[in-house]
Amino acid sequence: MVKQSAIKVKHALMETYRRTPVKLIKGKGCFAWDENGKKYLDFTSGIAVCNLGHVPEKVKEKVGKQLDQIWHTSNLFEIEAQEKLAEKLTELSTFDRAFFSNSGAEANEAAIKLARLYANKRKKSGPIVTFQHSFHGRTLGTLSATGQEKIQKGFDPLLPGFAYLPYNDPAALSEVDTIKPIAVMLELVQGEGGVIPAKQVWVDALISTCKKNGILVIVDEVQTGMGRTGTLFAYEQYGFEPDIMTLAKGLGSGFPIGAMLAKEEVAESFTPGTHGSTFGGNPLATTAGLATLETFIEEKVIENAQKQSKYLWAKLETFKAQFSFIKDVRGKGLMVGIETEIEAAEIIRAALKEDLLVLSAGPHVVRLLPPLIVSEEEIDLFAEKMQTVFSHF
Ligand SMILES: *Cc1c(COP(=O)(O)O)cnc(C)c1O
Numbered sequence: 302m303v304k305q306s307a308i309k310v311k312h313a314l315m316e317t318y319r320r321t322p323v324k325l326i327k328g329k330g331c332f333a334w335d336e337n338g339k340k341y342l343d344f345t346s347g348i349a350v351c352n353l354g355h356v357p358e359k360v361k362e363k364v365g366k367q368l369d370q371i372w373h374t375s376n377l378f379e380i381e382a383q384e385k386l387a388e389k390l391t392e393l394s395t396f397d398r399a400f401f402s403n404s405g406a407e408a409n410e411a412a413i414k415l416a417r418l419y420a421n422k423r424k425k426s427g428p429i430v431t432f433q434h435s436f437h438g439r440t441l442g443t444l445s446a447t448g449q450e451k452i453q454k455g456f457d458p459l460l461p462g463f464a465y466l467p468y469n470d471p472a473a474l475s476e477v478d479t480i481k482p483i484a485v486m487l488e489l490v491q492g493e494g495g496v497i498p499a500k501q502v503w504v505d506a507l508i509s510t511c512k513k514n515g516i517l518v519i520v521d522e523v524q525t526g527m528g529r530t531g532t533l534f535a536y537e538q539y540g541f542e543p544d545i546m547t548l549a550k551g552l553g554s555g556f557p558i559g560a561m562l563a564k565e566e567v568a569e570s571f572t573p574g575t576h577g578s579t580f581g582g583n584p585l586a587t588t589a590g591l592a593t594l595e596t597f598i599e600e601k602v603i604e605n606a607q608k609q610s611k612y613l614w615a616k617l618e619t620f621k622a623q624f625s626f627i628k629d630v631r632g633k634g635l636m637v638g639i640e641t642e643i644e645a646a647e648i649i650r651a652a653l654k655e656d657l658l659v660l661s662a663g664p665h666v667v668r669l670l671p672p673l674i675v676s677e678e679e680i681d682l683f684a685e686k687m688q689t690v691f692s693h694f
Contacts, residue, residue, distance in 0.1 A: 331679045348550065357674075360554045367584055374583070398568035428480065490530060522546050530633035530634040546562045558590050626641050641667060642665070648690060648691075649667065
């Protein structure tokens with residue numbers, strides 16, 4: 302039977318995204334090609350996912366081998382790649398245990414559940430403090446955690462148990478003292494909220510309040526993690542040890558995977574039956590994650606990200622000096638926001654005409670998330686294209 306529809310739609314997909322009318326069908330490193338063979342310089346990395354660039358050789362090889370072995374077993378069985386990835390992640394961080402999910406939102410869901418379980422076991426109650434302009438995901442739990450009305454609008458009733466405080470604001474510190482939350486959850490550089498780095502002094506004070514009052518610190522490193530800000534994890538630069546960290550975007554080089562890591566004392570609240578996922582950490586996903594981390598180490602990806610970010614930031618400073626509509630250039634490492642008086646959407650459109658892919662973070666911030674394997678030549682090419690783009694305005 303042919304369905305009768307009152308509305309004529311272009312296609313069968315729900316309209317949840319405002320898509321750029323380009324189909325990328327092939328990628329290599331910092332470049333992607335559309336169906337007509339047109340080549341683009343990709344400074345989006347699929348939203349901080351393809352940190353090793355498109356189709357990284359080693360990840361392709363390892364996932365390819367795994368494709369011939371076994372794809373999925375469920376967590377009813379032991380999974381070698383999952384164990385190895387957990388070992389590697391805990392070895393490279395301050396955490397002792399890992400739980401694997403399929404996305405950032407799910408990693409945050411796991412963090413929220415773990416924090417609540419940990420508190421409940423200690424007969425503590427209170428909300429989880431999150432911050433204004435934060436972004437923690439689109440599931441009901443994580444959109445409730447997200448401090449942005451535009452994300453929450455229309456989805457009432459939200460999940461209770463969150464208190465939103467102003468980010469980078471000293472007023473939040475005394476609030477934390479009065480609210481006595483069970484946990485504080487934050488991005489160290491707010492991504493979707495406009496590429497806003499947390500101030501060191503503010504973080505210092507916040508963490509010390511939390512430690513003094515036995516409040517868990519959860520860092521959402523779904524976007525800042527995996528080298529994006531110039532260290533493997535952003536918290537390393539702030540000089541403190543969180544209790545819980547979540548990862549996703551860059552962890553699998555494009556293979557969907559998320560992770561929630563915690564210190565032993567907190568992690569032990571999870572016992573068999575308390576949390577789970579059918580797909581989470583399956584052999585394909587964790588093979589991709591493991592190969593990604595191995596590539597980071599073998600190919601000194603972080604070192605390159607640090608070096609190239611200096612080169613990129615110098616170029617951006619000259620743009621700022623040259624174009625008065627650029628109000629601010631901010632971020633950390635290769636996570637950059639350019640705040641302009643011009644709408645970000647207009648700049649993105651102009652960049653597309655130069656075969657350059659960039660993204661936004663709010664209406665007036667152009668966001669750059671180049672692959673961490675970017676070279677000086679590719680940054681030169683970016684600067685050349687961006688010069689043309691900015692000159693249009
Ligand atoms: C992208 C993002 C999420 C959500 O990740 P999904 O994989 O889209 O669910 C959560 N937190 C932060 C900081 C993010 O940038």
